[in-house]
Amino acid sequence: MAGRIPDEFIDEVLQRTDVVAIVGERVPLRPAGSNYKARCPFHEERTPSFTVSPDRQTYHCFGCGAHGTAIRFLMEHDRMEFREAVQDLAQRVGLELPDTDSGVRTSDQHAPLYTALDEADRFYRHALRSHPKRQAAVEYLKKRGISGDIAARFGLGYAPPGWDNLLRRFDDPRPAVRAGLVIERDGRSYDRFRDRITFPIHDRRGRVVGFGARVVTDGEPKYLNSPETPVFHKGREIYGLYQALRARADRLIVVEGYMDVIALAQLGIEGAVATLGTATSTEQASVLLRSAQEVILCFDGDQPGQAAALRAVENLLPALQADRQVRVLLLPDGSDPDDLVRAEGRDSFLQRLECATPVVDFFLASLADDCDLSTVDGRARLLQQASKTLRRVPRGLLREAILGQLAEKTGLAPDRLDELLRGDTPAQQSPKRKPQTPGSTQQAELRRTPARHAIGLLLHQPQLGAHAGDPDRFADRGIPGLDLLQQLLELTRQAPHITTARILERFRDSSYEAALNRLVAAQRTNAPEDAWPEFRDALRRIEEQIVEQEQADLFQRLEDEQRDCWTEDEEERVRKAQRLQLLMDRLKRDGLTADQEREIAELRRDFGL
Numbered sequence: 022m023a024g025r026i027p028d029e030f031i032d033e034v035l036q037r038t039d040v041v042a043i044v045g046e047r048v049p050l051r052p053a054g055s056n057y058k059a060r061c062p063f064h065e066e067r068t069p070s071f072t073v074s075p076d077r078q079t080y081h082c083f084g085c086g087a088h089g090t091a092i093r094f095l096m097e098h099d100r101m102e103f104r105e106a107v108q109d110l111a112q113r114v115g116l117e118l119p120d121t122d123s124g125v126r127t128s129d130q131h132a133p134l135y136t137a138l139d140e141a142d143r144f145y146r147h148a149l150r151s152h153p154k155r156q157a158a159v160e161y162l163k164k165r166g167i168s169g170d171i172a173a174r175f176g177l178g179y180a181p182p183g184w185d186n187l188l189r190r191f192d193d194p195r196p197a198v199r200a201g202l203v204i205e206r207d208g209r210s211y212d213r214f215r216d217r218i219t220f221p222i223h224d225r226r227g228r229v230v231g232f233g234a235r236v237v238t239d240g241e242p243k244y245l246n247s248p249e250t251p252v253f254h255k256g257r258e259i260y261g262l263y264q265a266l267r268a269r270a271d272r273l274i275v276v277e278g279y280m281d282v283i284a285l286a287q288l289g290i291e292g293a294v295a296t297l298g299t300a301t302s303t304e305q306a307s308v309l310l311r312s313a314q315e316v317i318l319c320f321d322g323d324q325p326g327q328a329a330a331l332r333a334v335e336n337l338l339p340a341l342q343a344d345r346q347v348r349v350l351l352l353p354d355g356s357d358p359d360d361l362v363r364a365e366g367r368d369s370f371l372q373r374l375e376c377a378t379p380v381v382d383f384f385l386a387s388l389a390d391d392c393d394l395s396t397v398d399g400r401a402r403l404l405q406q407a408s409k410t411l412r413r414v415p416r417g418l419l420r421e422a423i424l425g426q427l428a429e430k431t432g433l434a435p436d437r438l439d440e441l442l443r444g445d446t447p448a449q450q451s452p453k454r455k456p457q458t459p460g461s462t463q464q465a466e467l468r469r470t471p472a473r474h475a476i477g478l479l480l481h482q483p484q485l486g487a488h489a490g491d492p493d494r495f496a497d498r499g500i501p502g503l504d505l506l507q508q509l510l511e512l513t514r515q516a517p518h519i520t521t522a523r524i525l526e527r528f529r530d531s532s533y534e535a536a537l538n539r540l541v542a543a544q545r546t547n548a549p550e551d552a553w554p555e556f557r558d559a560l561r562r563i564e565e566q567i568v569e570q571e572q573a574d575l576f577q578r579l580e581d582e583q584r585d586c587w588t589e590d591e592e593e594r595v596r597k598a599q600r601l602q603l604l605m606d607r608l609k610r611d612g613l614t615a616d617q618e619r620e621i622a623e624l625r626r627d628f629g630l
Contacts, residue, residue, distance in 0.1 A: 026107055028527055030119055031092070032516070034107060035523045037114035040078045040091040046311055047098055047342045062098055062342075062417065063087040077481060078522035081542050088538045090522035098415075099307065099340070103529075115226060133196035134252050138229040141202050144187055145178025145219040145232075152181045157237045158218050165280065166363060171287050175264060176221040180214035180234060187212045201231065201247040214245065220279045222253070222297070223263035225308075230258060233279050233297070244278075246297060256302035261286075261294040262312065268292070272315035274374065275301065275333065276358045277326070281319075284359040288367040293358070301333035307340045315346045317377050319358055322351040331387045334380055338423075339413035341380070348377035381423055384410070389430060400431040404441070411442055471562035472502030477540045478556045479509050480521055485556045486513025500566055505533050568601050597624055 041057055044050065050057040050073060061071035061082040070084040081088045087097065095106035108118045117131075149155055149172070158179045162172060180187070188194060188203050194210055197203040204213050217234035224230050231247030247253050261282040265273060270292030276282060278295055285293040292313065296305055301318075309316050318333050320326040330349050337347050350373055352361055362370045378386075388406045393399035407427060414420045424435040431438070479485055486492075492510035495503040512527065513519060521541060528534050601624040 026104065027119060030111075030116070031107060031526050032519070032523045034110050034114060034116060035078065035090060035092070035520065035526060037116070038078075038091045038110050039075070040080060040094065040522065041073050041075050043091045043110070044073050044080055044094055061085060061087060062415075065416065074521075076521075077541070078520045079525065079541060083542075086542065088542050090525055092526060112225065131252050134200040134250065135228055135230075137191065137196040137200045137202060138231070138252075140190060141187055141197070141200075141232070142176060142178065142221050142229045144190060145180055145214075145221075146176060147178075148181050148186075149177060149179035149218075152179060154181055154216075155179050161218065161237055165284065165359070167283060167287055171283060174286070175261070175283055176223075176229075177283075178219040178221070180212065180217045180219050182216035184211040184215070187214075199250060201250045201253065213247075216240075217245065220260070222247070222258055222260055224252075224258060225263060225266065227263050228252075233260070235279070255297045257304050257308075258297060259294045259305055259308060260297055262308070265292045265294055266312060270313065272317060273309055273313045274358075275309065275316060275318045275320075277320055277329070278357065278359070281358040284362055285370075288362055288370075290362070290367060290370065296333075300329060301336055303336045303340070306333070306336040310337065310340050310342070310345050310347075315348070317348050317350055317374055319350045319352065319374070319377075321357055322354045327351060327387065330383070334384050334387075335410045337380065338384065338410055338419070339415070341414075341419055342417075347380035349380060349383040350374060350377040381419075381426060385423070385426055385430065394430055403427075404431060404433075404438070408442055470502060471559050471566060472500065472506055473540060475556060475559035475563060476502065476506055476509060476537075478552055478559065479506070479513065480524060480537065480541050482552050482556075483513045483519050483521065483524060484517065485552060486510045487517055488553065489513075489556070489560060495563070495567075500563075500570060503563065505536070506563075568598055597627055600624060 041050065044059075045057070048059045048062050048071070050059045051069075053072070055074075055076065057073040057075070058069045059071045059073075060066055060069045061084055063071075063082060064085040064087075066084050071080065071082045071087070073080045079088065079090055080094060089097070091110060092103065092106045095101045095109060096103060099106075101109065104118075111118055149158060162177065167177070188197070188210055191197050191203075194203050198205055198210070202213055203210055214232060214234040216238070217236055220233040220235070221229045222231045222233060231250065231253035233247075234245045236243055236245075246255070249255065260279060262273075264286070268291045272292050274285065274290070274293045276285070276293055276295050282293040282295050294309075296302075301309075316337065318330050318337075320330045320333075330351065334347070334349065341347055352358065352373075358370070385403075385407070389403050392403040392406075394403065404427070407423075411420070411423060411427075414423065421435070424438050427433075428435045428438055433441075479489075486509065489510050492507045492514065495507040495510070509524065512524065516523075525534075525537055525541070528537055600620075
C-alpha cells in the first residue's frame with residue numbers, strides 16, 4: 022500500500038492550483054465581488070448559495086454546508102479518493118506524486134524510462150527521414166495524403182527491419198526493457214517494433230510515454246502498441262490530446278485509430294483524439310471532459326463501433342456537467358473517419374459533426390434498440406439496462422433530463438423512477454445534504470469565544486500569524502481551542518505565505534478537521550486593514566481568560582486552607598494576577614501610561630504571556 026503523501030507536497034500542489042478553475046470546469050460560476058457564485062452542485066437549490074473564494078482557495082455552500090479545498094471538491098464532486106485527487110491536481114500543475122514507500126519521487130524513479138523513450142522517439146523519426154529501407158513507409162504515408170508538416174507535428178517515425186537497431190543505441194538496455202521498447206525472452210533481447218511506422222504517444226506534458234506502430238506491408242498484427250509500463254497505461258492516456266491542447270481546440274473528436282486522428286488534422290480539423298484501441302475508460306472520460314467544452318464520439322456505424330460508442334457514453338455520463346456537451350456521430354457502416362474525410366472532404370465531414378446526436382438521445386435509443394416498449398417486459402428491460410449507468414450519474418440537470426426521457430418511454434413518473442433507482446442500491450447513493458437552519462446543532466456549536474474568533478480570523482488571513490507573538494504562550498492552558506490556536510500560529514510562522522486551503526489540508530483526518538471547516542464557513546471576511554485590530558483584540562481577550570483561569574486555579578487550590586497558611590509566593594501570585602487583570606481592563610478603557618505599560622509587560626512575562 023502506498024504511504025502517506027507528505028504535507029509539503031500537498032502544500033505545493035495547492036499553492037499551484039486555482040480552485041476557481043477546478044470548480045469552474047464542473048460548475049458554471051459567475052463573479053460576485055471578489056468571489057464567484059453558483060448554484061450548489063451538492064444539493065438542489067434555486068438561489069445560488071455556493072461561493073468559491075480565490076483568496077482563500079476554498080469553496081463553501083451556505084445552504085448545505087459543503088466546504089473545502091480543491092482536493093475535497095474533487096473527492097466529493099468527482100467521487101475520487103484522496104490520493105487520486107491529489108494526483109489529478111499534481112499532474113495538472115506538472116508535479117509527480119512522490120514515491121512515499123521509498124522516499125524517492127516518482128519522476129526521479131522513472132527518469133531513465135522517459136530518457137529511453139525519448140531516445141527511441143528521436144531514432145524512429147530520424148529513420149523515417151534517412152534509413153535506406155524507409156521508402157515503403159514513406160510511400161504509405163504519401164498514399165494516405167500525410168504531409169511532412171503533419172508527420173512532424175505528430176512525430177511519426179519508422180522502426181527499421183532487424184532485431185537490434187534500437188537496442189544497440191543503449192549502453193544499459195534495462196530502462197528500454199522497462200519502457201516496453203525492448204523485449205527480453207529466453208535469454209535474448211530484441212526490438213519490439215520492427216519494420217513499422219511509429220506513432221509516439223504523449224502525455225499531457227508532452228513526454229513520450231509509449232508508441233503505437235503499424236506494419237508497412239501486410240504483416241500481423243496490423244497495429245502493435247507498447248505494453249503497460251510504469252509510465253504508460255492504456256486506460257489513462259489519449260492519443261493526440263497533447264497536440265489538441267496545444268492547438269487550443271474548442272472541442273475534442275474521439276475516433277478509433279491513429280490514422281483517423283492524423284487524417285483529420287491533415288484536413289485542418291483540429292481536436293481529433295483516440296483512446297488507443299480500447300473502450301473509453303472512466304479515467305479517459307474524465308480527462309476528455311476536463312479538456313474541452315464539447316466532446317464528439319465519432320465511431321464506425323457497424324456493430325463493434327456502436328458498442329464502443331455506448332461503452333464510451335456509459336463512462337462519460339457520470340462525469341458530464343451542465344456546462345459540457347457530448348454528442349455521438351456514427352459513420353456509415355464500414356467507413357472510418359480516415360476513409361470518409363478523404364472521400365467526402367472537409368466541409369462534408371464538418372457538416373456530419375454538426376448533426377451528431379445528443380448523448381442522452383443516443384444512450385436511451387441504443388438501450389431501447391432491443392426492447393419492445395409496447396410490453397411491460399420490454400420497458401422493464403430498458404430500465405434494467407439504464408439503471409447501472411444512471412446510478413453513477415450525480416443529481417443535477419443531466420440526471421433529471423435522462424429520467425424525464427426515460428419516463429416518457431416507460432410511462433413511469435420521473436420521481437418514481439428515481440425512487441426505484443435509489444431503492445435498489447441505497448449504499449451507492451451519495452446522501453443528499455440537508456440545508457442548515459439558523460437553529461441547527463451546527464450553528465449552536467459555533468458559539469463565539471475569543472479562541473474561535475482568533476482561529477476564524479487566522480484561517481481567513483493566515484498572514485496575521487506573523488505578528489501574533491510567541492505561539493507557545495497558548496499551549497497547555499486548559500482552555501478549549503488554545504491548543505489548536507497554538508498549532509495554527511506555529512504553522513503560519515513556519516509558512517508565512519500559506520493559504521486557507523493548505524491549512525485545511527494540513528488538518529485533514531485530524532480531530533480538528535470538522536471544527537476548522539465550520540469556522541471557515543462561519544467567519545465573516547474582513548478587509549486586511551480591519552483584520553489585525555480585531556485579531557489583536559481577540560488575542561488580548563484570550564490572555565485575559567488565561568489570567569482569570571490562573572486566578573481561579575490558585576483560589577481552587579487554596580480555598581480549603583486558611584489565609585494565614587498561604588505562602589508568600591502564593592499570595593504574590595494572586596496579587597500579580599489581580600493587578601494584571603486590572604491593567605488589562607484599564608488598557609481597554611483608557612489606555613496606559615508609560616510606567617503602566619512597563620508594569621503590564623513584566624506581569625505578562627510572569628504569566629508566560
